[in-house]
Amino acid sequence: MSNTSEIDTKGYWRATVRLTISLLAIWFVASYGAGILFREWLDQFSIGGAPLGFWFAQQGAILVFLALIVTYCVAMNRLEKKYGVKG
Amino acid sequence: MDWTLFFVVTTFALYIGIAIWAKAGSTDDFYVAGHDVHPTVNGMATAADWMSAASFLSMAGLIAFLGYGGSVYLMGWTGGYVLLAVLLAPFLREFGKFTVPDFVGDRYYSDAARLIAVICALFVSFTYIAGQMKGVGVAFSSFLGVDFNLGILIGMGIVFVYATFGGMKGVTYTQVAQYCVLIFAYTVPAIFISLMITGTPIPQLGFIGNAVGTDISMIEKLNTTLTGLGFAEYTSTDKHMFDVFAITGALMFGTAGLPHVIIRFFTVSSAKAARVSAGWALVFIAALYLTAPAVGAFARINFIDTVNEATYIADDADYEAEAAAITVDGGKPVPTWYKTWEKTNLLAFDDKNGDGIMQYRGPNSPDGIENEVNPNRDIFVLANPQIAGLPNWVIGLVVAGGLAAALSTAAGLLMVISSAVSHDLCRRTFFKDMDDKTELLVARGAAAGAVVAAGLLGIFAGQLGFVAQVVAFAFGLAAASLFPIIFLGIFWKRMNKEGAIVTMVFGLVSTFAYIYYFKFGGGTPDQYLFEVSPEGIGFVFMWVAGALGIVTSLVTAPPPQDIQDLVEDIRVPGTRQPHGIADEGMAPMPAE
Numbered sequence: 001m002s003n004t005s006e007i008d009t010k011g012y013w014r015a016t017v018r019l020t021i022s023l024l025a026i027w028f029v030a031s032y033g034a035g036i037l038f039r040e041w042l043d044q045f046s047i048g049g050a051p052l053g054f055w056f057a058q059q060g061a062i063l064v065f066l067a068l069i070v071t072y073c074v075a076m077n078r079l080e081k082k083y084g085v086k087g
Numbered sequence: 088m089d090w091t092l093f094f095v096v097t098t099f100a101l102y103i104g105i106a107i108w109a110k111a112g113s114t115d116d117f118y119v120a121g122h123d124v125h126p127t128v129n130g131m132a133t134a135a136d137w138m139s140a141a142s143f144l145s146m147a148g149l150i151a152f153l154g155y156g157g158s159v160y161l162m163g164w165t166g167g168y169v170l171l172a173v174l175l176a177p178f179l180r181e182f183g184k185f186t187v188p189d190f191v192g193d194r195y196y197s198d199a200a201r202l203i204a205v206i207c208a209l210f211v212s213f214t215y216i217a218g219q220m221k222g223v224g225v226a227f228s229s230f231l232g233v234d235f236n237l238g239i240l241i242g243m244g245i246v247f248v249y250a251t252f253g254g255m256k257g258v259t260y261t262q263v264a265q266y267c268v269l270i271f272a273y274t275v276p277a278i279f280i281s282l283m284i285t286g287t288p289i290p291q292l293g294f295i296g297n298a299v300g301t302d303i304s305m306i307e308k309l310n311t312t313l314t315g316l317g318f319a320e321y322t323s324t325d326k327h328m329f330d331v332f333a334i335t336g337a338l339m340f341g342t343a344g345l346p347h348v349i350i351r352f353f354t355v356s357s358a359k360a361a362r363v364s365a366g367w368a369l370v371f372i373a374a375l376y377l378t379a380p381a382v383g384a385f386a387r388i389n390f391i392d393t394v395n396e397a398t399y400i401a402d403d404a405d406y407e408a409e410a411a412a413i414t415v416d417g418g419k420p421v422p423t424w425y426k427t428w429e430k431t432n433l434l435a436f437d438d439k440n441g442d443g444i445m446q447y448r449g450p451n452s453p454d455g456i457e458n459e460v461n462p463n464r465d466i467f468v469l470a471n472p473q474i475a476g477l478p479n480w481v482i483g484l485v486v487a488g489g490l491a492a493a494l495s496t497a498a499g500l501l502m503v504i505s506s507a508v509s510h511d512l513c514r515r516t517f518f519k520d521m522d523d524k525t526e527l528l529v530a531r532g533a534a535a536g537a538v539v540a541a542g543l544l545g546i547f548a549g550q551l552g553f554v555a556q557v558v559a560f561a562f563g564l565a566a567a568s569l570f571p572i573i574f575l576g577i578f579w580k581r582m583n584k585e586g587a588i589v590t591m592v593f594g595l596v597s598t599f600a601y602i603y604y605f606k607f608g609g610g611t612p613d614q615y616l617f618e619v620s621p622e623g624i625g626f627v628f629m630w631v632a633g634a635l636g637i638v639t640s641l642v643t644a645p646p647p648q649d650i651q652d653l654v655e656d657i658r659v660p661g662t663r664q665p666h667g668i669a670d671e672g673m674a675p676m677p678a679e
Contacts, residue, residue, distance in 0.1 A: 009659045016658070017578075020173050027169045031162045031339075036332050039155075043322065048295030049304020054322040055295060057158035058150075058380040062165045062373050069172045069366040076177075076362060086661040 012083040019075050023068050030056065030064035090483030091230050098268055098487045099245055102494070105264060106249030106257040114527050117254030118185040118506050124259055124354040130367020132259045133351040135266035135491070136499035137164075137342075137368070138375060139215075140222030141558065143269055143492035148464035150383030151390075156324035157383060159331055163338025165369060165376050170343035170570075172365035177358035178577045181657040185353060186503070187346040187569065188511040191591075194576040196650055197584040198516050203591045205507045207568045208346040210595075212500045212507075213544060215347075215561045219497040220545025223490060230486045236546050243542040246494055250501045251534045255354060258498045265491035270374055272488025275481055276471040277378050280385045283475055294381035298388075309388055316395070318449030321384065330615075333623030340629055341562030344570030347499040350506070358660040386467035389474050393422045394460055395447040399436060400426070421445065424473035433463035497541065504541075505534035560602055563625025567594030571633040577658070579637075580651045586640030594632035598625050 034042055039053030047055050080086065111117040124132070142164065150157030184190050187208055192201025220239050227238025249257040277290040285293035285305050298308045310320045319325065342348060351368075352361045397419045400409045403426060410420035428434050436445055439457045448458040469489075472481040509530035514521050521529070568591045575582040575590075602621040604610040612620070619627055645651070656663040 007659065007662065009655065009662060013655075013658050023169070023173055027166065031166050031335065032332060035158060035162055036328060036335065046304075048292075049297055050295040050306045051322050054155055054158075054306070057155060058161055059291070059294065059377055061162045062376055065165050065169050066366075066369055066373055068169050069362075069369055072173050073362050073366055077359070080359070080660070085659055 007084055009083075009085075012079060012085055015079050015083075016076070019072070019079070023072055026064065027068055031061040035061050090480040091486050092483075094480075094483040094487035095231065095490060098264075098491060101264055102245060102261045103248055105260045106253040109253045109257045109260045111252070111254035111256045111527075114185075114510075114523050114530065116256045117527055117530050118353075118502075118510065119350070120254075120256040120259045120354040122354065123356050126355055126360045126364040127367050128263055129259070129351060129355050129360075129364045130369075131266045131371050132262035132354075133348065133364065133368035134371035134375075135262040135269065135495035136351055137348055137372060137496070138269065138492055139496035140219055140226075140489060140493035142375065142379075143273065144222065144465050144468050144489050147379045147382040147386060148467040150380055151387040151467050152464055154319070154321035154323065156326055156331070157380075159334045159338060161376055161380060163335045164342060165372060166335070166339040167342025167348075168365055168369040168372070170339060171348065171352070172362055172369075174574055175343060175349065175577070176352040176361040176365050177660070178657050179349060179573070180352055180355060180361040181358045181660055181663070183663075185350075185510055186506045187349055187573070188507060189515065190576070191572060191587065192511070192515060194650065194654070195572070195582075195584040195587040196647065197588070200572075200584055200587050200591070201511060201516060203588060203595075204569070204572075205511050207564060207591060207595060208503055208507050211345065211561045211565050211569075212347060212503045213541070214558065215345075216497050216500040216504075216541040217544040217547075218558055219493045219500070220541055222493040223497075224545060226486055226489050226493070239542050239545045242490070242494060242497070243538050246498050246501060247535060247538045250498050250505070250538065251531050254530065254534070255350075255502055258502055259354060261498065262495045265495040266371060268484075268491040269488040269495075270371070272484045272491075273375055273378060273382075273468075276475060276477060276485065277382050277385075279475040279477055280389065280471055281381060284385045284388055290381035290385070291377045294384060305384065305388070309384055312388070312391055313449065315453065316391070316447060316449050317452035321387070326620075327618040330618050330620055330623055333617075333619045333626045335623075336626030337562050337566050337623045337629075340566035340570045341625060342565075344565035344568075344573065345561070346503045346507075346565075346569065347496075349573075350503060351499070382468065382471065386471060386474075390462065390467070391447060393474065394425060394445055397421045397425075397445050399438065399443055399445055422474070424470050427473060428466060428470050433466045433469070435461045437461070501534055501537050501541065504537040505530050508533040508537075560599070563598040563602055563621070563628075564595060566625035567598040567628040567632050571629055571636065575633065575636065577654065580654045581640055581645055582636065583640045583643060583646045585643040586636035586638075589639040590632045590636030593635050594625075594628055597628045597631070601628070 034053060035057035039057060042053030042056065043051035045052040115121050146160055149160060179190060182190055184193065188201050188204035191204035192198060220242060223242035224235040224239040227233040227241065228235040249261050278288050281290035281293035282288055284299060285296045286299040287293045287296055293305065296305060297303060298305045306321065310322060313321055324331065352364060355361050355364050398413045399421050400406055402409065406426060413420040425434060437459050439459050445460050446456045446458065447460045448456055469485065472485055509526055513529050514526050571594065572587045572590050601624045605621045617627065
């Protein structure tokens, strides 16, 4: 069992929460934002042959979700290294 | 040789073989596969666990009909994994428990909270499993000519063998095999259809490409065709924007709160592995979910191209001669796939104007002709291989894929039900001195009992035909009752037992009442609260339930110091210390 007193657990947790909030902000914008709230406005642009807002709702959001989880895993590994936490 | 029978028998034999190989020896094996499943393997098992008969058979068809409106399923059933990965899975794994009610009961130091969580988990799981069993029955009865109820019995028998003997370990490795079967079965027809319609072999890209042989995009062509027949544009929806928002929310938060998904993350070895595993799960799920919108759009185009304005041939025996005659006259005969699938009653043609030609029209039909063709939404995935002119063995493969999707989900749900009974009710609540061996026996018995109950529910649901409607229950209830207390239990130390009980009870009762009123109690859409349909109400009540829980916690005593310390520990992997009352029934701490 690692010794808790050596680890800045408060700093680690604050950094984790900050990371979580920024990732969830992107999560919200990509799905509820681009796919629902701003869809009609985004539909004036297009990606390939699909209106952009529609594309976000059907495919784009899923790709963003994937990128978010990958980012989270990488960033958390770095945080754990930085604070000496064994994940 | 009957390819369908061949694939079904082969895959079933494979599942049984895996179960015999992966027999569970302890409760640790039985509930969480020994806590040592590789993250990638667990990701694949989670994907199969998660993707049910509804994802495999019904979703693309729903999207084909709803167009943009179908996006709620695409975003809702994938976005929940982001929530799982960053808010729940790593911390729950660090907590080290076997089940969701386990976490609730210990974090909120209360057997009452544990019992309410058991009720939530059982309710959610039973409604969900009824749908899977019905799917199994439908697959058997429409493809193998086996009676609907007998089909359910066969499905039950298979799940019984590997869930009862193998427990979570058996379920995990059969789910991996089932994922491979289902993704292969989904992708092969999609590639051929994409080649037919857009000329590219990658359906995910064909979706945003041009229609083959033209420089008009596939989606634009579909929009033009649909409006020409009196339908709304494919890229539009008639649902209220807030309703779309709420349904997506209920599906996302519901996904993150579903016990059978959460327990998959107890099977890996660490918090870090749980994060990685959630990422793999979404990769494997996205393989199907990025294909589904393409399959949906292609299917709609194909359906209109081949069926609309085709001349109907009533006489099966003379089909070929008549079809040839119609072609010579410059007409279009009804396609063979239509004739094949007509027998399953998934398609119906009603020649309203008596001209012998099948007119497919929307509600705003421009030429005043009434719609004469009514397809069931499930037809699209099922008939895809034939529409694309693929050989018969592909159809067999699709049936095996659909069964794999239904059985893998059913098995995951059975594990939740059996552990809720044997672990949470017996070991942790009523018979606290039960030993490991007895608990394992009870767990097997509970799994067996749950299989039988689920089968009966499937037979019953098949007769009532209410499964599609009660699935809304599962997501709504998970979102409104389980998600907020797990989330607050990790991120807010001050959340106490009173608050947790208020949240769960309010979430459960309000969501249940709302859905029941509108689905079965005669409520009409003009009475919707904030224009939100029953499918999305769990999202609204989730916020209310969470807020009530927070207020209740603030006006009652804070949780004991031991519990607050424990919450701090699980936030930082590898720092758990002994904490008095919080340690009761904890999984053993990792040896140094």
